[in-house]
Amino acid sequence: MKLANPGDVPVYTIAGPSTARPLPDWLARRRKRSAKYDPENLNNFELLQEFEFEEASNCVRVSEDGNWIMSSGTYKPQFHVHSTQELSLSFSRHTKSENTTFLLLSSDYTKSLHLQNDRSLEFHTPMGCHYETRLPRFGRDLAYIRQSTEVLVPAVGLSSDGSGYGEVFRLDLERGQYLRPWQINVGTDDPGSGLQGSINAGSVNVATVAEYTHGLCAFGTSIGSVEFFDPRSKSRVAVLGGQEGEVTALDFSSDGLSLALGTSHGQIRQFDLRNPRPIFNKDHGMGLAIKNLIHLRTPTDERKLLSADKRIIKIWDEDSGNLWTSIEPMVDINFVAHCPDSGMLLTANEGKQQHVFFIPNLGLAPRWCHFIDNMVHEMETETRSETYDNYKFLTVPELKALSLGHLVGKTNLLRPYMHGYFVAAKLYDQARLIANPYIWEEERAKRIKEKVEKERASRIRGVKKVKVNQKLADKILKRQEKRERVDTEAGVLGDDRFGKLFEDEEFKVDEMSREFRALNPSTVVGGPEDADGKSTIRYQTDSDDDSNDEDVEDSKPSDGIVMQVSSSRAQGGLMKDTTIGDRIQKSRPVQKPQGGEVVGEKQVTFVPEGKKKAKPEAPSPVNNRRRGERRSASTNTFRKL
Known part of the structure; x- marks a missing residue:
C-alpha cells in the first residue's frame, strides 16, 4: 500500500505494477524472495488473490451487489471472476477469441454477455458458455436496456440497405431474436468498399443508457455527433453535433439531466440536456482519446467527473470545472471501473497486474475490504509530520537570534508547537542570510569538505577476517589501496580454488620456519x-x-x-657498520688453525646459557662497623645473635 499522490486529495495504490514493463516470472520470484525481509515491504499485502493476467487486461466491472468482480484479458483469451467475500479468485475461463468488452446482465456474475473481436456474442453462466451468436459487422460497444431486456451493439460500417447510415444492432433477450436496427448517421463511405467498410469507415463508437431516470439512449459516432433515441418510441429524438474529432466516451449523470462526452482529441465536455451549449470544456492535456467517463459523488454530496485516457486518470469538480486530483499509473490504461458507494477504483491495463486505487476523500472503502480505512488512518498518523516539510522548527532563543521574535502572534508564518515555533522555510533562509551574509560560502565549504572526506574514505582498504593467514589476507588487501575501488572478494580472496588457504589449518604459514625468514627478511x-x-x-x-x-x-x-x-x-645508540670478521674478533678471540685461513663453509652451533649469579659473602661484623654502621646501645646480648 503506497501513497501515490500526496496532497489535499491523497491517492493510495492498493495493488498494481510498479514498472512499465512486466518482469519475467523467474526474476519476479527472485525479487520477491530478496525483498521478503525488507522493512519497506513488511506491510505489503495482496488485496485480491491473482488479480492479474498473463499479459494484459481489457475490461473490468463490479457487480451490483458488490460481491463479485469480473475482468477479461489475454493471453490466452480468458476472463476471471473474483469473490470479494473471500478476496480470492473464484474461477477463470478461456474463450476462443479476445474479448472487446462485456456486461453483467444480473446483479451478480451468473449472467454475463461478452462481445468478442471475431464478430460474436457469447452468453456465459456459471456452467460455461450458454449461447453464441454472430453479428453482421464488428461491434464496438455494449449497452443494456433493462426494462425491455434489449442489448444494443454499436457497429462499424454502413447498413446493407444502401441508406448510407450506420447501425446499432438490437437483440431482444426475452424473445431471443434480433430486432430492426436503429439507423445512425456516420457519414458516407468510399464507393466499392463493401458492407464492412474501408479502413476509415464510419462507425458508432460508444453507447450509454440513462437507466434509472428517463431511459434515453445516446450514441457517439466517428463524425463527432451524439444521437439520442427513445426506446419507447423506437425513434430519434435529438442530435448533438459539432464536436471536434470522434466521440469515444459517453456517460449520463445519476439524475439524468447532464451528459458528459469525451473525444478522440482528449477534449471533455459537460452538457445540460436542456441547453446545447456545454457547461464546461476541459482538455485532458495528453492529446489521447478518452476511454472512460464516470459521474461520482463524494460523502459531502459534491459532484465529480472522472475521465481517463491511456496515460492518466483525472477527477474534475463539476461545479467549478477545476481539477480535483489525478492518478498516473506506470502502464497504459484500457478501462476504469468504480466500486459503487466507495472511493475505490479498479483498472484494466497493459501490465500483468491490475491496478486498485483508493481515494479516502471520495468515499469509504467497500464493506468487503473495510480494513483499508484503518490502514489509511494509521498511514496518515505516521506521515502527519510531512505536513511540515516546508517548515523549520526553532526555539524562542533561536528566533531572537534571527531577529524574528517580533513576529510571534502576528503572522501565520510562525506556528506554535511545544516549546518553540514552526517557521516557514523560505522566511528562515532569508533571515539566516541577513544574520550571516557569509552563510552560503560556509555551507559550500562544508559540502566540499564532506565530499572530499567521502572520497578519502572510499580509498581505505577493506578489512576481511579469515581463520588462517590473516597477515597474508591483509597484505593482499593492502595492494588494492592504489586502485580506485577496493573489493574484498576479488583476486585470491574471492577465488574458491584458494579458499582452503585461509580456512584450513594445514595451510597455515609457519613464520618461524627457515624458509619463511629467508623469503621475508624484513618481516x-x-x-x-x-x-x-x-x-x-x-x-x-x-x-x-x-x-x-x-x-x-x-x-x-x-x-x-x-x-x-x-x-x-647497539645499546640504543648508533654504531658504525663493520665487517663480519671484525664483529667476530670483537665478540671473542679466534684462534687461527695452523694450516692457514679457513676456506669453505663452516657450521657453528651454540646453546645459550643463563648467567649464574654468584652468592654474596656474609659481611663480617668488623667490616660493618668500619663502614660506619650505627652501634647498638642495647645491653641485651640476645638481640645481637
Whole structure:
C-alpha cells in the first residue's frame, strides 16, 4: 500500500505494477524472495488473490451487489471472476477469441454477455458458455436496456440497405431474436468498399443508457455527433453535433439531466440536456482519446467527473470545472471501473497486474475490504509530520537570534508547537542570510569538505577476517589501496580454488620456519609465548636506512636470554657498520688453525646459557662497623645473635 499522490486529495495504490514493463516470472520470484525481509515491504499485502493476467487486461466491472468482480484479458483469451467475500479468485475461463468488452446482465456474475473481436456474442453462466451468436459487422460497444431486456451493439460500417447510415444492432433477450436496427448517421463511405467498410469507415463508437431516470439512449459516432433515441418510441429524438474529432466516451449523470462526452482529441465536455451549449470544456492535456467517463459523488454530496485516457486518470469538480486530483499509473490504461458507494477504483491495463486505487476523500472503502480505512488512518498518523516539510522548527532563543521574535502572534508564518515555533522555510533562509551574509560560502565549504572526506574514505582498504593467514589476507588487501575501488572478494580472496588457504589449518604459514625468514627478511616475527601471554624472544631486523628499521620487543625472558641481530644499533645508540670478521674478533678471540685461513663453509652451533649469579659473602661484623654502621646501645646480648 503506497501513497501515490500526496496532497489535499491523497491517492493510495492498493495493488498494481510498479514498472512499465512486466518482469519475467523467474526474476519476479527472485525479487520477491530478496525483498521478503525488507522493512519497506513488511506491510505489503495482496488485496485480491491473482488479480492479474498473463499479459494484459481489457475490461473490468463490479457487480451490483458488490460481491463479485469480473475482468477479461489475454493471453490466452480468458476472463476471471473474483469473490470479494473471500478476496480470492473464484474461477477463470478461456474463450476462443479476445474479448472487446462485456456486461453483467444480473446483479451478480451468473449472467454475463461478452462481445468478442471475431464478430460474436457469447452468453456465459456459471456452467460455461450458454449461447453464441454472430453479428453482421464488428461491434464496438455494449449497452443494456433493462426494462425491455434489449442489448444494443454499436457497429462499424454502413447498413446493407444502401441508406448510407450506420447501425446499432438490437437483440431482444426475452424473445431471443434480433430486432430492426436503429439507423445512425456516420457519414458516407468510399464507393466499392463493401458492407464492412474501408479502413476509415464510419462507425458508432460508444453507447450509454440513462437507466434509472428517463431511459434515453445516446450514441457517439466517428463524425463527432451524439444521437439520442427513445426506446419507447423506437425513434430519434435529438442530435448533438459539432464536436471536434470522434466521440469515444459517453456517460449520463445519476439524475439524468447532464451528459458528459469525451473525444478522440482528449477534449471533455459537460452538457445540460436542456441547453446545447456545454457547461464546461476541459482538455485532458495528453492529446489521447478518452476511454472512460464516470459521474461520482463524494460523502459531502459534491459532484465529480472522472475521465481517463491511456496515460492518466483525472477527477474534475463539476461545479467549478477545476481539477480535483489525478492518478498516473506506470502502464497504459484500457478501462476504469468504480466500486459503487466507495472511493475505490479498479483498472484494466497493459501490465500483468491490475491496478486498485483508493481515494479516502471520495468515499469509504467497500464493506468487503473495510480494513483499508484503518490502514489509511494509521498511514496518515505516521506521515502527519510531512505536513511540515516546508517548515523549520526553532526555539524562542533561536528566533531572537534571527531577529524574528517580533513576529510571534502576528503572522501565520510562525506556528506554535511545544516549546518553540514552526517557521516557514523560505522566511528562515532569508533571515539566516541577513544574520550571516557569509552563510552560503560556509555551507559550500562544508559540502566540499564532506565530499572530499567521502572520497578519502572510499580509498581505505577493506578489512576481511579469515581463520588462517590473516597477515597474508591483509597484505593482499593492502595492494588494492592504489586502485580506485577496493573489493574484498576479488583476486585470491574471492577465488574458491584458494579458499582452503585461509580456512584450513594445514595451510597455515609457519613464520618461524627457515624458509619463511629467508623469503621475508624484513618481516617482524613474534616468538613463542609464555604463561603470561608475552613473547620471550625479540627479533630485530635492520636495513641501511634507519627510517625503515623495525624493532619488536615483547619482553625479556626470565633467565635473561636476549637474542639480537643488529648492525645499526647497539645499546640504543648508533654504531658504525663493520665487517663480519671484525664483529667476530670483537665478540671473542679466534684462534687461527695452523694450516692457514679457513676456506669453505663452516657450521657453528651454540646453546645459550643463563648467567649464574654468584652468592654474596656474609659481611663480617668488623667490616660493618668500619663502614660506619650505627652501634647498638642495647645491653641485651640476645638481640645481637
